[in-house]
Amino acid sequence: MSLTVLVVDDEPIARHAIVRLLRDDPEIDIVGECGDGISAVGAIRSHSPDLVFLDIQMPAINGMDVVATVGAARMPATVFVTAYEQYAVKAFEANAVDYLVKPFSRERFAATLQRAKARLSAASGVGAQASAQILQALDALRQRDDYLQRIPVRVDEHVVLVAVEDIIWIKAARNTVEIHLVDRMHELRETMTTLAARLDPRYFARVHRSAIVNVRRVKAIHPWFNGHHVVTMDTGQQLRMSRYQNEAFLKLVSTRNE
Numbered sequence: 001m002s003l004t005v006l007v008v009d010d011e012p013i014a015r016h017a018i019v020r021l022l023r024d025d026p027e028i029d030i031v032g033e034c035g036d037g038i039s040a041v042g043a044i045r046s047h048s049p050d051l052v053f054l055d056i057q058m059p060a061i062n063g064m065d066v067v068a069t070v071g072a073a074r075m076p077a078t079v080f081v082t083a084y085e086q087y088a089v090k091a092f093e094a095n096a097v098d099y100l101v102k103p104f105s106r107e108r109f110a111a112t113l114q115r116a117k118a119r120l121s122a123a124s125g126v127g128a129q130a131s132a133q134i135l136q137a138l139d140a141l142r143q144r145d146d147y148l149q150r151i152p153v154r155v156d157e158h159v160v161l162v163a164v165e166d167i168i169w170i171k172a173a174r175n176t177v178e179i180h181l182v183d184r185m186h187e188l189r190e191t192m193t194t195l196a197a198r199l200d201p202r203y204f205a206r207v208h209r210s211a212i213v214n215v216r217r218v219k220a221i222h223p224w225f226n227g228h229h230v231v232t233m234d235t236g237q238q239l240r241m242s243r244y245q246n247e248a249f250l251k252l253v254s255t256r257n258e
Contacts, residue, residue: 009055037061147200172210
């Protein structure tokens with residue numbers, strides 16, 4: 001079968017690599033190349049391609065914005081192209097969405113293109129299913145982007161940006177919180193509940209009403225008494241886990257075993 005394909009990537013080298021590989025396939029008709037999201041929206045609407053290779057990370061209007069503007073239900077079959085980013089890949093895999101991680105091999109590209117062809121040649125109803133899968137994957141990515149990546153804290157007359165992955169644990173202190181790092185502590189005028197809602201729950205768990213831990217920094221979990229547990233961080237800090245935090249306990253265990 002003959003397929004019309006649009007290639008969208010703001011990096012010329014990556015875009016040309018995809019185009020070069022597509023030209024090796026006699027069944028492919030390349031209808032356009034776009035180096036930004038705005039022109040991609042226009043090209044999708046005007047050419048209605050069968051398949052789009054769409055870069056996720058683009059300035060101004062990224063791949064997610066392109067899908068939102070065109071509408072997932074009206075998007076052609078899509079192969080998302082991304083620099084390696086573990087959560088993006090997991091979101092695509094969980095929703096059976098085709099993707100390429102840059103830099104990719106000729107073999108990986110061929111396998112992805114073959115899978116896209118197979119889906120396009122499948123029975124009717126695949127389009128609606130694919131739209132739902134794209135929406136689910138992009139919703140997962142948007143939720144990740146809504147969480148804090150860095151926290152601004154005041155140090156003397158300066159503002160320091162603390163990367164959330166550097167946090168060991170967080171302690172409630174009345175109307176403020178203490179952000180504990182490996183070698184220092186910052187105080188932030190924020191309530192524990194408000195801050196907890198802005199942290200990615202895959203990586204941060206509230207183990208006690210006054211303590212949140214970074215699950216990536218947990219070294220061990222030991223039973224204590226009356227259903228309580230003690231969480232030992234990789235810095236040696238030990239924190240008591242409330243017996244009512246069963247969900248947090250399960251999160252800690254499952255994350256450690258991934």
